Amino acid sequence: MMADTLWKLFEITTIIALLIPIAAMLVWVERRMIGIWQDRCGPNRVGPFGVLQSLADLLKILGKEDWIPPFSDCLVFVLAPVIGAMCVLMSFAVVPFSPSIGVSDLNIGLLFFLAMASLAVYSVVLAGWASNSKYALLGGMRAAAQTVSYEVFMGLSVMGVVLLTGSFNLREIVLAQTDGWLIQSQFVGFFIFLVAGIAESHRLPFDLPEAETELTAGFHTEYSGLKFALFFLGEYLSVTLISAMSVVLFFGGWLMPEPLASLLPPLLWFIIKVMFFVMFFILLRTSLPRPRFDQLLKFGWVVMLPLALLNLLVTAVLRLTGVI
Amino acid sequence: MLVNLTSIESLFYLAGLVAFIASLKVVTGHNTVHALLYLVVSLLAVAVCFYLMGAPFAAGLEVIVYAGAILVLFVFAVLMFGLGKDETTNAPKHTGLANMLGAMLLAFALLVEIVVIINNADMQQKLQASVISPKDVGIMLYGPYLLAVEIASFLLLSGLLAGYHYAKPDVTGRPL
Numbered sequence: 363m364m365a366d367t368l369w370k371l372f373e374i375t376t377i378i379a380l381l382i383p384i385a386a387m388l389v390w391v392e393r394r395m396i397g398i399w400q401d402r403c404g405p406n407r408v409g410p411f412g413v414l415q416s417l418a419d420l421l422k423i424l425g426k427e428d429w430i431p432p433f434s435d436c437l438v439f440v441l442a443p444v445i446g447a448m449c450v451l452m453s454f455a456v457v458p459f460s461p462s463i464g465v466s467d468l469n470i471g472l473l474f475f476l477a478m479a480s481l482a483v484y485s486v487v488l489a490g491w492a493s494n495s496k497y498a499l500l501g502g503m504r505a506a507a508q509t510v511s512y513e514v515f516m517g518l519s520v521m522g523v524v525l526l527t528g529s530f531n532l533r534e535i536v537l538a539q540t541d542g543w544l545i546q547s548q549f550v551g552f553f554i555f556l557v558a559g560i561a562e563s564h565r566l567p568f569d570l571p572e573a574e575t576e577l578t579a580g581f582h583t584e585y586s587g588l589k590f591a592l593f594f595l596g597e598y599l600s601v602t603l604i605s606a607m608s609v610v611l612f613f614g615g616w617l618m619p620e621p622l623a624s625l626l627p628p629l630l631w632f633i634i635k636v637m638f639f640v641m642f643f644i645l646l647r648t649s650l651p652r653p654r655f656d657q658l659l660k661f662g663w664v665v666m667l668p669l670a671l672l673n674l675l676v677t678a679v680l681r682l683t684g685v686i
Numbered sequence: 687m688l689v690n691l692t693s694i695e696s697l698f699y700l701a702g703l704v705a706f707i708a709s710l711k712v713v714t715g716h717n718t719v720h721a722l723l724y725l726v727v728s729l730l731a732v733a734v735c736f737y738l739m740g741a742p743f744a745a746g747l748e749v750i751v752y753a754g755a756i757l758v759l760f761v762f763a764v765l766m767f768g769l770g771k772d773e774t775t776n777a778p779k780h781t782g783l784a785n786m787l788g789a790m791l792l793a794f795a796l797l798v799e800i801v802v803i804i805n806n807a808d809m810q811q812k813l814q815a816s817v818i819s820p821k822d823v824g825i826m827l828y829g830p831y832l833l834a835v836e837i838a839s840f841l842l843l844s845g846l847l848a849g850y851h852y853a854k855p856d857v858t859g860r861p862l
Contacts, residue, residue: 438719469819473746480754484726487761491719499765506762510755517750530746530820 374455374465381454385598386416392598392644399648420591428587431493438492443585443592446485450599453478457606458533460616460629471532472524475607476517479562483509485596486564486571486581493584501580504655505571508561511662512568515670516558522551522677523611526686536615543614547686550673552612554666559604561662563597565643567650570658605639606632698738705731718764722757729753743820 390405394412397404406412430436456471458464468474483505490502524530526547527538545552561568572580582593609615613635616628623631653661680686708728715721729752737745827835 435717435719438723468742469817470742470746473743473750473820477746477749477754480750480758483754483758484761487758487765488719488723491761491765503762503765506758506765510758510762513755528821 370465373463377454377459377463377465378451381451381599381602382595385595385602386420387413388598388601388640389419389594390415391640392647395641395644396648399645423587423591426587428589431495431584433494434584435492435494438488439584440589442485442489442492443589443596444485445488446482446596447592447599449478449482449485450596450603453603454599454606456532457603457610458536458615459632460627463629464533467531467533470530472520472530472535472611475532476513476520479516480509480513482562482596482600483513485593489585489593490571490581493581495584497578497583498581501571501577501583505564505581507659508564508568508570508655508662511659512558512561512666515554515662515667516562518667518670518674519551519554519558520611521674522548525674525677525681532610536610536617539614539617543612543617545612547677547680548612548673550669551677552608554670554673555611556604556608557666559608560643560646561658563600563604565597565601566647567652568658569652570655575652601640601643602636605636605643608639609635698735701731701734701738704728705735719761722760722764725760726753726757729757740817742817743823744818 390412393415394404394406404412405415408414408418430439453475455465456468456474458467486505486509487502490498490500490505493499523535523544526544527535529535529538564571570580571577572582574580577583582590585593609632616632617623618628618631626634677686705728708724708731711724712721712728715724729748733745733748733753736742736748
């Protein structure tokens with residue numbers, strides 16, 4: 363009993379200790395990849411190929427003054443970035459990384475992920491409110507409207523997966539894909555999930571809460587030092603999280619078709635798939651322009667919501683008639 | 687009795703205590719956003735209670751729907767109308783004991799009810815009840831409770847229609 367608990371604690375510590383540096387490294391990977399795609403060098407000065415850029419950034423950010431504006435609501439101001447990073451890290455508790463690795467096999471794992479995603483919005487909204495500045499407030503309001511609308515069909519898009527696998531448990535969802543990944547029948551669901559995921563992690567092209575051309579820096583205008591770093595960390599962690607969830611729900615998690623499966627351990631396959639989607643996120647950022655805010659909301663409610671409902675309906679009909 | 691509590695029970699009571707204190711802070715605070723935050727904490731604590739009582743699906747929905755969606759809309763309204771400070775200056779002046787009496791009576795009745803329920807039902811048995819899976823909830827909703835589900839959906843539909851009507855621009859092109 364005691365050994366079990368200690369082992370679990372060790373597992374949790376290892377996962378967190380790996381996730382946070384990975385998220386930090388993503389900052390460098392992103393800048394470097396964007397540089398290469400845009401035919402320039404990107405950061406290449408610190409260490410070989412610039413790998414140590416994130417470490418240099420971290421040292422710089424630790425040396426900055428940790429400033430709390432006198433006009434802000436001090437407690438909420440400090441709390442907001444912590445909520446954001448915490449909710450995303452909590453979501454990783456239900457992600458099954460490999461057949462043996464994974465913190466919790468919660469029987470409502472998928473709902474837990476959705477719940478944490480919906481709580482993460484408080485980070486941005488409260489940061490916007492507590493900063494007591496008009497740019498931050500506008501950013502916070504945009505975040506609230508955007509997240510609440512996109513959350514609706516994020517939940518609907520994964521219900522097709524639940525219909526086909528008959529479970530909310532993420533490990534069971536992966537194991538149900540042994541005969542074939544769910545992307546075969548749920549490609550519409552995957553597309554909707556991905557769009558909603560980009561909006562939830564407010565990355566470009568849906569980064570309107572922090573649109574720097576209109577709102578200075580949106581909700582984190584007043585933040586500096588370590589608190590700003592926490593927002594940054596939360597954003598890159600949630601990119602990783604959405605990629606990991608796409609892999610778990612639609613691309614068979616650690617599973618691979620047989621000739622490939624025995625080449626590498628399952629955990630490595632999982633990481634390769636996740637990295638693929640992270641790269642896709644970065645590619646999206648380099649290539650798409652940012653829409654107007656009303657276009658964003660209209661796109662959500664007029665296009666994505668009916669599409670998600672239709673996907674659910676068709677999946678249910680095909681399931682009942684035994685086609686899939 | 688308190689000494690014999692198992693770990694699950696103590697967790698349950700801890701969550702209950704958190705919910706209780708957070709709810710108190712909701713109604714005694716002077717800052718709207720802080721009150722809303724306490725309400726979120728209270729809802730999360732109630733979700734933990736649901737989970738410990740063997741209703742994980744209800745716990746999940748409690749967080750997603752109440753804490754994650756409805757209260758975000760509350761916060762959105764607070765941001766939109768700038769309601770950060772307490773608006774007691776606009777409130778009616780007569781806030782004597784007589785006005786609170788009705789609410790106090792109602793709350794007292796609820797309190798008596800809760801005490802009776804707790805005393806009569808064996809709490810330990812309740813906490814170790816079987817876990818209700820999402821599937822069971824679905825079967826119940828679309829079996830014995832189908833009528834209630836349909837009525838609720840009709841209510842939501844009428845709410846949707848009313849919302850659409852109010853948001854529609856009138857003939858002059860201005861929103862109502």
